[in-house]
Amino acid sequence: MADEVGDDDAGAARSGNEPETSDSLKVFGAVVKAFRKRAGLTQEAFAPLVGYSVETIASIEQGRRLPPVGFVEKAEEILDAFGAIKNAARFVGRKPGLASWFRPWARLEQSAATLCTYENRFVPGLLQTPGYARTIFSGRIPTLEDEEIETLLIARVERKKVITERPRTIFSFIIEEHVLRRQTGGPEVMREQIAHLLDLCERRNVDIQIMPQSRGYHVGLNGPMQLLETPENKWYAYCEGQETGQLISHSQVVSTLQKRYARMRAQALSVEDSVSLLREIQGAL
Known part of the structure; x- marks a missing residue:
């Protein structure tokens, strides 16, 4: 899905990737x-x-x-x-706001038993505040009309509900420290974004870990990834690049990505230390 907003809506507001109506x-x-x-x-x-x-x-x-x-x-x-x-x-379509290549993953995401996300470009879409998402949408190339931006924001807010509506789903996020130190949208937007992350850290089913800048090398440097376990205990992976996304079901490839993610969790800061760093970054804004 390759979007600049965090794993779901890239290109969805343009006719080439416009989803069906509701x-x-x-x-x-x-x-x-x-x-x-x-x-x-x-x-x-x-x-x-x-x-x-x-x-x-x-x-x-x-x-x-x-x-x-x-x-x-x-x-x-x-x-x-x-x-x-x-x-x-069979005839169900997605509301406007999700890129065609991301829709299969989005559907799996809504019933996931476990969802793991590593991101090194921006705050993951499921964690973004409206202010953060609007900043990213507004800077997209090609540029979007105001109405298109609003359509994407509505889709983003709707998708984020999976965290609050599925309290038994286990969510794990690993985010690069530089993503949180970049003042996307300015200090006020980032203060709100980090405050939102801190609020989510209090949820029993959400773990947020930061990959510190001091970590010279880690196994996730090949790029962002997402892993998902269905209620039937089937695992899938999702990777993306520019204007494209790949849903992966091949068990051997998924297993490799699971091993990388497990190693990254060990290489990142603990949940407790990540909360401390988030508060430090928030205080410096």
């Missing part, structure tokens, strides 16, 4: 809602049966969220929907 999402949500009501289930009763939060169910039924991998099968089975939910899912 009409198909709304239709899919209406189908799920109809069969849920036919089964006599409230959203509160339905949510634990499919293994997702009430907020996620509401978002899907309102056409505001792509159904996570696994939801379709579970909903179809529980609601005895005669194949209607599966068929509707």
Whole structure:
């Protein structure tokens, strides 16, 4: 997906990568809602049966969220929907704001059991504040219209909900120190961004580690990467470059990237030391 904003929206606002409209999402949500009501289930009763939060169910039924991998099968089975939910899912498109090459990963991301991210260019997209993201979007080449920037910001905010809506998902982030010392958007934007990171560090399911500048060499220098474990314990990886992204399912390649990530966690600062460094950087702004 190769974007300058953090792993998801590059090029999505341009016609070449423009996702489908949200009409198909709304239709899919209406189908799920109809069969849920036919089964006599409230959203509160339905949510634990499919293994997702009430907020996620509401978002899907309102056409505001792509159904996570696994939801379709579970909903179809529980609601005895005669194949209607599966068929509707075939035509589901993503709301504007996600690049075409990133959409398969974004769909996996929404139901991940574990999600690991190493980033050496910018704060990862899932962790960005609106001010930070707007700064990056506004500086893109080719330049974007104001409306396009707003579309990307809406998609970013929607995607970030995975952290708060999935408290049982384990999130691990490794970020290069220079990314946090670069005053992207100026001191005020970075103070807000670092404060947001510190808030996230308090969540039991989120680990943020900093790769210190003093670390002369580490095994992640080949570039950013993401690793993901599905609820079925299948692992995938995602890597990106300029205007492209690669979803990797080959077990041997994924295993190699897992080993690199594990070594990076040992080479980075501990979670506690990373929090101390974040506070130091924040105080210097």
